[in-house]
Amino acid sequence: MVSIRRPVRLSEALYIRQCEDTVLMAGGTDLMVKYRAPAGARPSFTKDVVLIGHLKELNYLKVYEDVARIGAAVPLARILEDASVPAYVKEPLASIGSPSVRNLATLGGNICNSSPAGDSLTMLYALDAVLTMASSKGFRECDMADFIEGPSKNRLAKDEILIEVAIPMGAYDRTFYRKSAQRRANAISKVSFFGVASVTGGKVESIAMALGAVGPTVIRDRDAESMLKGIAVPGRREASDRALEHIAGLVEPIDDLRSTKTYRRRVALELTRHFLEEVVGL
Amino acid sequence: MDSKVRFKLNGEHVTMTADPLRRLIDVLRDDLGLTGTKEGCGEGECGACSVLMDGRLANSCLLPLAAVEGKEIVTIEGFRKTKRFELLKECFTEEGAVQCGFCTPGMVLAAEALLSADPHPNERAVRDGISGNLCRCTGYSSIVAAILAASKRGEGLW
Numbered sequence: 001m002v003s004i005r006r007p008v009r010l011s012e013a014l015y016i017r018q019c020e021d022t023v024l025m026a027g028g029t030d031l032m033v034k035y036r037a038p039a040g041a042r043p044s045f046t047k048d049v050v051l052i053g054h055l056k057e058l059n060y061l062k063v064y065e066d067v068a069r070i071g072a073a074v075p076l077a078r079i080l081e082d083a084s085v086p087a088y089v090k091e092p093l094a095s096i097g098s099p100s101v102r103n104l105a106t107l108g109g110n111i112c113n114s115s116p117a118g119d120s121l122t123m124l125y126a127l128d129a130v131l132t133m134a135s136s137k138g139f140r141e142c143d144m145a146d147f148i149e150g151p152s153k154n155r156l157a158k159d160e161i162l163i164e165v166a167i168p169m170g171a172y173d174r175t176f177y178r179k180s181a182q183r184r185a186n187a188i189s190k191v192s193f194f195g196v197a198s199v200t201g202g203k204v205e206s207i208a209m210a211l212g213a214v215g216p217t218v219i220r221d222r223d224a225e226s227m228l229k230g231i232a233v234p235g236r237r238e239a240s241d242r243a244l245e246h247i248a249g250l251v252e253p254i255d256d257l258r259s260t261k262t263y264r265r266r267v268a269l270e271l272t273r274h275f276l277e278e279v280v281g282l
Numbered sequence: 283m284d285s286k287v288r289f290k291l292n293g294e295h296v297t298m299t300a301d302p303l304r305r306l307i308d309v310l311r312d313d314l315g316l317t318g319t320k321e322g323c324g325e326g327e328c329g330a331c332s333v334l335m336d337g338r339l340a341n342s343c344l345l346p347l348a349a350v351e352g353k354e355i356v357t358i359e360g361f362r363k364t365k366r367f368e369l370l371k372e373c374f375t376e377e378g379a380v381q382c383g384f385c386t387p388g389m390v391l392a393a394e395a396l397l398s399a400d401p402h403p404n405e406r407a408v409r410d411g412i413s414g415n416l417c418r419c420t421g422y423s424s425i426v427a428a429i430l431a432a433s434k435r436g437e438g439l440w
Contacts, residue, residue: 001283004303004348025346032305032344033325040312042303043346049303051348077338098414099395100339101326185413186327 027104072108122194190259193271292360302348329415381419
């Protein structure tokens, strides 16, 4: 029968990871649903569970001038309450779950759950977040975009623990986030969009966009972004049309219980168009 | 597989000898007889199982017992002994915010968590505060009115 462990320190958790095949639990808001059993019965985990949400080593939040460093087990509610975290980072996090879920759910958990509809992920892809993993051998870094391989699949090794999410801070004057879902709270995205840009001297200086739930992973089209850099604002929609056409070639949504591929494709592209034309002014 | 889990429950230190992988809601209801905490969906969507953990709203159906080690848990039974509860009870009654009552313990604790963080919320903030709690009877507006009334009348309580 599987058990649940509550290591006191990160080093102890890493030792357990080195010795056994385990599943990590921070807030538990995804895992306790995934392994739910009938009321009264113990959850049906198939591997020993290692609790890491309480570890001090994973519970810091520090925003520097150029980067926000967030411990992987910081609950979403704490990130939302921190005055030094910029609003464009907070907006997608505020769309996750409900107040009670956000008190438990962590940023690291949303990443390691690796759902294409994970609502922090569009923001983390677009802002070039960098993840730090620890194992008993040491530390390694991985770009957000290289970490997730497909639905529920990521590059966290069996002996590793995600410990930090580093989000580079930029001076964006145009930001837009929108999530389409069945309900305002506690709903999984049908499709979501995150975009940031900075416009200086009448030109697009930087721009980054990511789309959620329209492919096996979050989609970021760097070629389309390159097409838009340096373009004059206000523009005449030529550059945005070209970029949209390129993005349309990468979007491959599916039909499932939450939505249809037709709806997802259309809304994904309309949200992108709204950002490019109405928010950035291209 | 039992082990000891120590935490504070409704103001008293408790040591539970139980399977630490079991859900907090099952331990509360089945082992401790605290049946004010309800199970609706069992997957964190309805909020009927809400408790306060270190003063913050949490879904007891999503918490393995091991995760409450060293924490302070307040259920509706513990909250009943407070002046804040008395006022919320009055306001919920006066506004007709209770019909079948199944969501009520969770709604009251959501109101407590909200007013503790923001004693003077506007309607939007109240709706956000109870957004994780489903009610199939009232249509929510009477609950929102009750919480706004409690905020107005509870000067100094929160």
